[in-house]
Structures are given as C-alpha cells and as structure tokens.
Amino acid sequence: MSGIKNRFVAEHVRGLPRSGIRDFFALVQQMPQAISLGIGEPDFVTPWNIREAAIYSLERGRTSYTDNLGLLALRRTVAEYVEKTFGMSYHGDKEVLIGIGVSEVLDTAMRATLNPGDKVLYHQPCYVSYSPSIQLAGAKPLPVKVHEEHNFALQVEDLEAAWEPGTKALVLNFPTNPTGGVMSREETEKVAKFCIEKDLLVYSDDIYAELTYEGRHVSIASLPGMQERTIFLHGLSKAWAMTGFRIGYACAPQPIIEAMMKVHQYSIMSVSIFTQEAAVEALKRSDDSVARMRDSYHRRRDFLVRRFNEMGLTCHLPRATFYTFPSIACTGMDETSFCQQLLKEEEVAVVPGTAFGHSGAGFVRASFSTSFDKLQIAADRMERFVDRYRK
Ligand SMILES: Cc1ncc(COP(=O)(O)O)c(C=O)c1O
Incomplete structure (x- = not known):
C-alpha cells in the first residue's frame, strides 16, 4: 500500500511508501493465535531497576521540561558510557x-x-526508515546492495560503484536490522577510508551494538579521522528492552549537535524527564541485565539458525541483533507469497525481505525475540510448510 491521493498532502509525502511491516502486522493482529516471529522488539519487560527509577522520578514530582539537549545528568552519563563501551570521547x-x-x-x-x-x-536491505527519512529531508537515497556471500557486510567496492557526484553522506547500520550482519574492523576501516576520500558525513546507527554474540562491535566513529565526520546514533530500545521509553541519543561535534538542537527544539522541545532519569539508571547500573538478555537471545539464535539450515532455508549466522534472515530459495516462492501462505496455512508470521528494500528479495526476516517454546513450535510448523513446497 503506497501513495496517498489528496490535494492537501505534500507531494514529497504523497510518494512515500508505508512501512511494509505495518501492513503485514495489521493482518497478523487479526489472528491472535498466530506465532509472530515478525516483531522487532525485545520480548523482555524493561529490567525492574530501570522501571523503578522512572516511578521514583514521578514520585518525586519530576514532571517538567528539560534542557532541549536533554538532562545534563543523562548527557554526561551517555558520554561516559560511550567512552567506556566504544572508545569515543x-x-x-x-x-x-x-x-x-x-x-x-x-x-x-x-x-x-x-x-x-x-x-x-x-x-540495503536495511531498517525501514532510512530511505523515507532521507527523502523527508529533501535528499536523494542511493541504495547499495549487501550480499549474503559477504555475510551482509558492506563492501567498499559496492560503495564505490554506487557513489555519484553530489553524494554528501552515508548511513551505516551495523549490526544490521534485518540481516544481523556485522562488519569486521578491516571492512569498517576500508569504508572509513572511502568516507574520508569522498569527504562524506556518516550517520552511524549502532543501536544493536550490545547485542553482539561473537567478537566486539567496532563503531566507525571510533576509527581515526572519523569522529569529526560521524553522527553516532544509539538508544536504549533494544539491548535494555526499553522500546516504550523512547530514548535515543546522538553524539557528534558541537556545531552539528547545535544544528540538531534547533530542529529538535522546534519539533520536539524535550524528551520526558522521567524516562530520561530512568535512562541514567539503565546506563549506569544495568550491565548484568543486558548480559542476561543477550545470553538468552544467543541460545535462541543458535536454535533457530540450526533449524532453518536443517529444513533447507539457508541461513547465515547473524553475529548480532535478534534477527535471522534465511533464504527461501528452496521453495521457489517469492517472499510475499511465502509469508502470506505461511501465515494462512501454519499461522506463523515472518516478514518479507522486500519490506527492507528490493535487495531483500528471496529472503524473509524471522526474529528470535520470542519465547523458546514458541520458537520450537514455529520451527516445526515452518518445516512442515517448507516440506510441502520444496522444489
Ligand atoms: C536499525 C534500527 N534503527 C533504529 C530503530 C528505531 O529505534 P528507536 O526505538 O530507538 O526509535 C530500529 C527499530 O527497530 C532499528 O532496527
């Protein structure tokens, strides 16, 4: 479903597609008995110490606006956390x-x-908002396909081929939603070199960094010469299971933050004070909870990836995030028919790869942020389905 016909709607919004995930999940919601591997959020409730900090904040009557940049205590906590975790100051x-x-x-x-x-x-494939956000800012998106044979890591040769005169910036999201792909230090260094050569600004969305199961995530912002040209974007939705708190942050050189503050000031003003206070607690005292949730995802990942490969849905090992991105080639179906038929016949919901851009054709995204019991049932049902359609 895309496009809106109404003379009052702005032209640049008219042409924007709706998120393919939303449409699909409107359908899933009409089937409460279905098992959904489609969700992009943790199945954990926010750890108690964080919820308690929000409650305590309200109890103390903390109900005002904050500084437009955010609570100073939180900004300083973010700076400490980012230095400790990613090595940027x-x-x-x-x-x-x-x-x-x-x-x-x-x-x-x-x-x-x-x-x-x-x-x-x-x-691409990538998180659904990148292309629309670029367009809403009046710019032109230039997609660069990432490939399964490179474990969905971005190759500098592909970037070079997609570059055009007038390119100002690059969006980087590693670990990636929807593929679970990560970049090695060497791959990231090559991309950084390219960005410096072409004088690009980088929007680096590192939201899944803490959900890395093998190795250690290296943010492009931490590489030499990159901090000055990178806007480091991160938030607490995923690893801290805080999607509903709506806390994210940007770290960048002061003139960029100043410019962002103007946009933010006139559109948002400031984030709720009690969720910001809860975020201070999250960043200071929740490492154990984050580690426990990560261990649980890790076990579920191993199970689901093994089952997919056994049933013939070739699936690379996502080294981070809570998403798998198996190929459905063995069924000969396209990804939309696969998802619709699977939902209809076996009541399991997964997302068509093309919801994340046309480069996602031939794949589906199945999230493992669902209980182990449900994952087991879903895997059995998917195996039955694949056996029925195997070419
Ligand atoms: C890669 C990526 N970036 C950003 C977001 C948005 O996260 P937030 O809840 O911080 O707005 C998501 C959510 O799914 C995501 O997958």
Whole structure:
C-alpha cells in the first residue's frame, strides 16, 4: 500500500511508501493465535531497576521540561558510557543530544545536515526508515546492495560503484536490522577510508551494538579521522528492552549537535524527564541485565539458525541483533507469497525481505525475540510448510 491521493498532502509525502511491516502486522493482529516471529522488539519487560527509577522520578514530582539537549545528568552519563563501551570521547555538555529514540535523532540529524538535492548512500536491505527519512529531508537515497556471500557486510567496492557526484553522506547500520550482519574492523576501516576520500558525513546507527554474540562491535566513529565526520546514533530500545521509553541519543561535534538542537527544539522541545532519569539508571547500573538478555537471545539464535539450515532455508549466522534472515530459495516462492501462505496455512508470521528494500528479495526476516517454546513450535510448523513446497 503506497501513495496517498489528496490535494492537501505534500507531494514529497504523497510518494512515500508505508512501512511494509505495518501492513503485514495489521493482518497478523487479526489472528491472535498466530506465532509472530515478525516483531522487532525485545520480548523482555524493561529490567525492574530501570522501571523503578522512572516511578521514583514521578514520585518525586519530576514532571517538567528539560534542557532541549536533554538532562545534563543523562548527557554526561551517555558520554561516559560511550567512552567506556566504544572508545569515543564526547563532551556531555555540548556534544550529546537526547531524543525520542534513534528514530527521532536520525531524522533530526538528516534534517539538520542535508540540503535539497544532496545524495545519501545507504546499504540495503536495511531498517525501514532510512530511505523515507532521507527523502523527508529533501535528499536523494542511493541504495547499495549487501550480499549474503559477504555475510551482509558492506563492501567498499559496492560503495564505490554506487557513489555519484553530489553524494554528501552515508548511513551505516551495523549490526544490521534485518540481516544481523556485522562488519569486521578491516571492512569498517576500508569504508572509513572511502568516507574520508569522498569527504562524506556518516550517520552511524549502532543501536544493536550490545547485542553482539561473537567478537566486539567496532563503531566507525571510533576509527581515526572519523569522529569529526560521524553522527553516532544509539538508544536504549533494544539491548535494555526499553522500546516504550523512547530514548535515543546522538553524539557528534558541537556545531552539528547545535544544528540538531534547533530542529529538535522546534519539533520536539524535550524528551520526558522521567524516562530520561530512568535512562541514567539503565546506563549506569544495568550491565548484568543486558548480559542476561543477550545470553538468552544467543541460545535462541543458535536454535533457530540450526533449524532453518536443517529444513533447507539457508541461513547465515547473524553475529548480532535478534534477527535471522534465511533464504527461501528452496521453495521457489517469492517472499510475499511465502509469508502470506505461511501465515494462512501454519499461522506463523515472518516478514518479507522486500519490506527492507528490493535487495531483500528471496529472503524473509524471522526474529528470535520470542519465547523458546514458541520458537520450537514455529520451527516445526515452518518445516512442515517448507516440506510441502520444496522444489
Ligand atoms: C536499525 C534500527 N534503527 C533504529 C530503530 C528505531 O529505534 P528507536 O526505538 O530507538 O526509535 C530500529 C527499530 O527497530 C532499528 O532496527
């Protein structure tokens, strides 16, 4: 479902597609008995100490606006956390902006830095908002396909081939939604070198960094010469199971944060104070909870990837996130028919790969942020389905 016909709607919005995930899940919601592997959020409730911090904040009557940049205590906590975890040093007072999730800080970053007609590279398949956010900022998206044979890591040769004169920026999301792909340090270094050569700004969405199961995530912002040209975007939705708190942040050189603050100030004003106070608690005292949730996802990942490969849905090992991205080639079906038929016949919901861009053709996204019991039932049903349609 895309496009809107109404003379009052702005032209640049008219042509934007609705998120394919939303449409599909409107359908799933009419089937309460279906098992959904489609969700993109943790199945854990937010750890208690974080919820308690939000309650305590309200109890103390903390109900005001905050500084437009966000609570100073949170900005300083973010700066400490980012230094400890990723090795980048930002000044909490002026190089950090707190926003409503990575969704908002990404949009704000683009609106603050892109001029009409600028071109922006992004790798695909990717999170659904990148291309629309680039377009809403008046710029032109330039997709770069990532391939299964490279474990969905971005190859600099593909970036070079997609680059055009007038390209201003690159969106990078590793670990990636929907593929679970990660980049090695060497691959990231090559991309960084390219960005420096072409004088690109990088929007680096590192929201899944803490859900890395093998190795350690290296943010492009931490590589030499990159911090000055990177807007580092992160948030608490995924690893801290805080999607409903709506907390994200951007770290960048002060003039960029200042520009972002203007956009944020006039559209958002400031994020709720009690969720910001809860975020301080999350970043200071929740490492154990994050590790426990990560261990649980890790076990579920191993199970689901093994089952997919056994049933013939070839599936690369996602080294991070809570998504698998198996190929459905063995069924000979296209991804939309596969998802619709699977839902109808076996009541299991997975998302067509093309919801994440045309480069997702031939794949589906199945999330393992669902209980082990449900994953087992879903895998049995999917195996039955694949056996029925195997070519
Ligand atoms: C890659 C990526 N970036 C950003 C977001 C949005 O997260 P937030 O809840 O912080 O707005 C998501 C949510 O699914 C995501 O997968």
